Structures are given as C-alpha cells and as structure tokens.
Amino acid sequence: MPDREAVLDPRTEDVVDLLLLQHARIEEQFLLVTGATGEARKQAFDDLVRLLAVHETAEEELIHPLSRTLGDNDAMVEDRLAEERLAKETLTELIDAGVDAEGFDTGLLLLRTSVLEHARHEERYEFPHLRAHVPAERLQRLATAFAAAEKVAPTRPHPGAESAKANIAGGPILAVVDRVRDAVRRAADGKG
Numbered sequence: 547m548p549d550r551e552a553v554l555d556p557r558t559e560d561v562v563d564l565l566l567l568q569h570a571r572i573e574e575q576f577l578l579v580t581g582a583t584g585e586a587r588k589q590a591f592d593d594l595v596r597l598l599a600v601h602e603t604a605e606e607e608l609i610h611p612l613s614r615t616l617g618d619n620d621a622m623v624e625d626r627l628a629e630e631r632l633a634k635e636t637l638t639e640l641i642d643a644g645v646d647a648e649g650f651d652t653g654l655l656l657l658r659t660s661v662l663e664h665a666r667h668e669e670r671y672e673f674p675h676l677r678a679h680v681p682a683e684r685l686q687r688l689a690t691a692f693a694a695a696e697k698v699a700p701t702r703p704h705p706g707a708e709s710a711k712a713n714i715a716g717g718p719i720l721a722v723v724d725r726v727r728d729a730v731r732r733a734a735d736g737k738g
C-alpha cells in the first residue's frame with residue numbers, strides 16, 4: 547500500500563488534487579474488497595469504510611459549504627448531499643450485515659455504483675467551480691485540513707488472528723465520522 551502521508555503532502559497538492567486522488571483510491575479499494583475472501587475481505591472492507599468516512603465527511607464539512615459560497619450552487623450542493631446520504635445508508639446496511647452476509651456482494655455493487663457516480667458528479671459539476679473561483683492558496687490550505695482528517699481516522703488493527711472482531715466495520719462508524727469532523731473543523735478554524 548502506498549504511503550498515505552507522503553501522497554497527501556499538502557505542500558505539493560491542493561485540495562482538488564487530493565479529492566481526485568481519494569476518488570481513485572476509493573474505486574481501487576472496491577476492487578480489492580470484491581477480489582478478496584475471508585479475513586482479507588474483512589480487512590479490505592474496513593479500509594473502504596475508513597476511506598469513505600474520511601473522504602465524505604471532509605467534503606461535507608469543507609467542500610460543499612465552500613461551493614455554496616461560489617454563486618448559484620445550492621441545488622447542485624443539495625444533489626451531492628443527497629447522493630452522499632444514500633451512499634451512507636447503503637454503507638451502514640453493509641456494515642451491519644457484515645461481509646459474510648448473504649447479499650453482501652449485491653449491496654457492495656450497489657454502493658460502488660452510487661459512490662462512483664457521485665464522485666463523477668463532483669468532478670464534473672463541483673470541482674471545476676473550486677478551481678475557477680477559489681484562490682490557489684486557499685485550496686492548498688484546505689489540503690492541510692484534509693490531511694488532518696486522514697491522520698485522526700483510526701486505522702485497522704494489524705492483520706492477525708485476533709483482529710477479526712476488532713475491526714472498524716465491527717465498530718461504530720459514527721465515531722469515525724465524529725473524529726474526522728472534529729479534526730477538520732479544528733484544522734479549518736486554525737488555518738482558514
């Protein structure tokens with residue numbers, strides 16, 4: 547796995563770069579879940595849950611509110627938020643059911659479709675506004691807040707026999723979201 551901290555170095559990236567990178571990483575992670583079985587599948591799904599929690603929470607806290615300030619974007623932002631809510635509901639159902647549940651594959655495919663369509667919509671209708679209207683320096687500062695969010699999200703335990711019950715997907719996803727939200731707000735207050 548690539549070194550996330552190095553990839554998310556805010557000195558060289560702005561927040562749109564990071565968002566695009568995270569979209570690509572999320573898409574890749576879906577493939578890893580699909581292709582894995584047993585314990586490896588549980589761990590791959592945990593990683594996916596973490597990636598999605600960090601990414602969508604940070605977007606909800608930083609990106610969509612910023613888009614609202616860039617002109618007549620309220621309807622577009624509402625559409626993106628509705629997509630995120632739908633994906634979160636499907637994700638929560640998958641977490642509750644577990645990777646071994648009957649119907650998990652179907653649910654995962656559904657989640658994949660809605661998450662990737664949502665990402666394409668952001669790339670087409672939202673991110674170009676950011677690039678066009680937000681000063682480059684501000685976009686770079688936002689990247690710092692995103693990196694902060696990544697750092698506080700709990701990582702899964704080291705692979706091993708004991709880890710099966712201690713994974714993120716077996717724990718409270720809302721706790722992950724809360725921690726990310728706090729970190730993003732602190733970073734945005736300090737730098738924004």
Ligand SMILES: [Fe+2]
Binds near residue numbers: 601630664
């Ligand atoms: Fe999003």
Ligand SMILES: [Fe+2]
Binds near residue numbers: 569601605665668
């Ligand atoms: Fe996104």
